[in-house]
Amino acid sequence: MFLFILKRILQSAPVLLLVTAVTFFMIHAAPGGPFSQERAVPPEVIKRLNERYHLDEPIWQQFVGYLGHLLHGDFGPSFKYPTHTVNDLIAAGFPATFELALYATLFALVIGLTAGIIASLKPNSLQDYVPMSAAMLGICLPSFVLGPILLLVFGIWLQWLPVAGWGQIAGDKILPSITLGAAYAAYIARISRGSMLEILSQDYIRTARAKGLSNARIIFVHALRGAITPVISFLGPAIAGLLAGSFVVETIFQIPGLGRFYVQAAFNRDYTMIMGCTIFFAFLIVVFNLLADVLLVLLNPKVRQEVSGGH
Amino acid sequence: MLSVKNLRVVFNTRNGTAVAVEDLSFELKVGEVLGIVGESGSGKSVACYSLLGLIPMPPGKIEKGSAEYFGQDLLRINEKELRKIRGHKISMIFQDPMTSLNPYMRVVDQLMESVQVHHAVSRKEARQRAIKALIEVGIRDVEERIDNYPHQFSGGMRQRVMIAMALITEPQLLIADEPTTALDVTVQAQILSLIKSLQKTRNLAVIFITHDLGVAAQMADNILVMEKGRVVEQGTTEQIFKHPAHIYTQKLISAVLTTAKPTPSLAEITEPPFLQIKQLKTYFPQVGGAFIKHLIRIVKAVDDISLTINRGEILGVVGESGSGKSTLGRSIMRLVEAQSGEILLEGKDLRGLPIGELQKYRRNFQMIFQDPYASLNPRMTVFDALAEPLLVHGLANKGTVLAQVNELMDDVGLDRSFIRKYPHEFSGGQRQRIAIARAIALKPKLIIADEPVSALDVTIRAQILALLLELSQKHHLTMLFISHDMSVIRYLCDRVLVMQDGKLVEEGATEDLFAKPKEIYTQQLLAAIPKL
């Protein structure tokens, strides 16, 4: 198991290196970027940049230098706000984004799994159609349509919930979490319905029924373990989409999170911030994919045995 | 003990209502073994599943009838009451032990669960009972293996676990649904005798569902024959076999192959031999490992096999799963590449042919596959499937191809009017006829048939075997016939070759080998054939 995790970590390293290289050289190619001399930037900034990135050196040496700083967890100064480092900005924005993504994932898992399981128990009945229609709605209402509509209805017309902010007024975390999580709840509902249906038709479920077990035990002890696998393999890569979704949700609800900072940085052409965030996001995606992979191995006794060398 | 009366089960599908079981009645006494015999679609499994509420409802529906178990009607009581009987008083074992155990749960947990659901016992007590039950069904090193997962057991061992799980609650009735069909013949014999001995020591009543009359004869006191949802005949085992009254029962009994080959093939011994295989080795390297992929072991699927087939002869290759018999056939067909050795067809080495030449030369050796559902392209009509090889090899042109295809249809006993139909519109037996027609279309010198009848129902199997025999005489075919079934081999083959673990165990003329098997393994295989 340890070897398996080590192997996956080693496999992830080239991916991160690739992301860093692509980002670095793309930014280098950008007209008016931090590494071109054409721009009218205050002299003190140029001086700082020069100190930092050794702009007089050949490009590959600059890249190696940047990598060196990265390895120490140092993303360098912001291009736009010379008084801040990229690390400061990430540290300021990440907690809110993380919390938002966490609540959205929990919302998606609870609602999605419940809906999927309920639907799978009586396929092609009302009990199936209602949650699955809701799921279709969730997939076809993107967050940037759902968010404003929720905001309009619950925030402005009904005035039940706050319209903006994060952690300032009670209940201001509800709408953003639902907005971000809705589509994932819908996907999870569809995936878990499909996998539950497949598992429930397996021979070993028939065995469990023939043993006289209760329905609850059959569903939760026998079926769910196998049925959850596709949901987890969906969740790993879904983190990338969740982060992208946070750009929109944080913009709509004016949450001071990393997603909003990133979009602002994109408009402000804060190149070092963009570069740092991109690499940071890639790191998160790689980590969550790794976690999903490990979880998948742990859940399947056969794969687990193969991975740990087997007897 | 159990009295079933006028049971009728239907399935409501999109295309209307299908009657699965019609007017089924039978009685079962304590300690009695009832065999329910029938082919696929006869309703034999559905009938038993519906007794315990195990058919999916909807689409299934029990329309009529009663099933009194010690005076309690199983079809009327509610789900909660039924659950107390299911797995407690009446237990079941199923066909495929590979899929019938939960792969995510330890064996011990699955056994303990059965105990704890029906008896108020402590975990420790339940574990003790699980160990006892596993010892009783003949699992060795129980203390060590009890914490394993199902995938760590072989097929036969898993079926033993299933039996232990069914009997751990001390039921009075065991319903066994084709419990040995998925197993190798020698394992089948062991499992059958295990069930028989447990039945005797516990005075169990058993309902034994099977398609195999031989197995039923061996196990059952009374037999019930079903066809298309109806009982066609019912009686003691002796009555049924000695004096079958119904024509379908007679058909079933005559489909059990007990005889030698009716007419031997006219084999010509030629020089060089028609097909000669010298020291063929097909190995599969197995790579794996947690960190760095490396060679774990080499599977010697075909390990140094030499054989000859004379022109016009049918050579049988018999063996259990994993014996390498299929790999041997596939190596000759060059569907897998052998490591070393020679395959000489009329002196020409097939292994030495370059790809382009091989494609042309393939018309001389053709194959019939096991699964007629998979071996035909679902998107091609019968005409296209049969015309394709003829056109590719230039044996027909647009003008003659229809006549040739029609002739092939006649050859395999299919109606000419079917040629524009697609494979999914045919039954399994008809599909295998199409596959046979395709194999003989090119008039090949050699045909390799890989278990061509093992996926078919017994009566259909008899028809296809008769067809193969007829064709082999009509067209003077030379065939390598691969099968796990000794009785099929005996019916069709002139000579037999027994394989085990990739190696040749014994070889000889069929009747000699059946009369005087030299090797222990061959004797085991022969002893495992169920007798009528």
Place this chain on the structure above:
Amino acid sequence: MTEFKINIEKGTSLTHDAFMRLRKNNMAMIGLCILIFFIAIALLTPLIAPYTYEGQNLELGATPPSALHWLGTDVLGRDQLTRIMYGSRVSLMVGFIATAVALLIGVLWGAIAGFLGGRVDAIMMRIVDALYALPFTIFIILLTVIFGSSMLLLFLAIGAVEWLTMARIVRGQVLTIKGQEFVEAAITMGLSPWQIITRHLIPNVLGPIIVYTTLTIPSVILLESFLSFLGLGIQPPQSSWGSLISGGTETMEEYPWLLIFPGLALSLTLFSLNFLGDGLRDALDPRASKD
């Protein structure tokens, strides 16, 4: 000639079966109708649009739906129906062209990997796996920031993201079909690899490819709208549904129709494509044909 007089029974092919099943699926057929309706509108927009795209009426300002302006006007007094119609041209075009890009790369990549197998397959799929781990949405944003946003960039960038899944699906299908006995039978009959691919492989992998293509189009449209919503996709004066929604969000408190109608257009399109895709999958699923 007597033998030609026999009454030959015509079979029903799987494709025909599937088509019949699809026709019975109401939601899929409704989806198909809506989709055709939207495509027709998008194609005919320059001819049937009630107003000009740029035409402003500053005195009018934002008005709710009326007889003159069925879907109302925006703050600059521009007719919203016209703007949504022009937006549909952009959104649908991006959807179809970027999907075509993804289809082309994905099918070729997946089919080659699946058919050749072995080491080539392993290397090609490793590349796909590695690319999967990249934050593509973020890369697209990066690209638009650096090179400015253009339609061409959007086509290529979105196509470059979506081909990965397509490649995986096609490879999986090819591998499954390749292992089937009827392909082995074709090999033993002496067919050339090319004949096997065209006669046996392609007809059997077509179904899942069609299904997945139908389901890729909505996700592409979604991605484009997402970028345009953030202001990183389609740039003014052009507009897509995403940018209309973005504009509508800013003024939704006063003029909610500016948010609701473009949102409705987008959601309806996504609905129709998803229902059609689901319907196609149900119709083409071989497991469904067994019962």
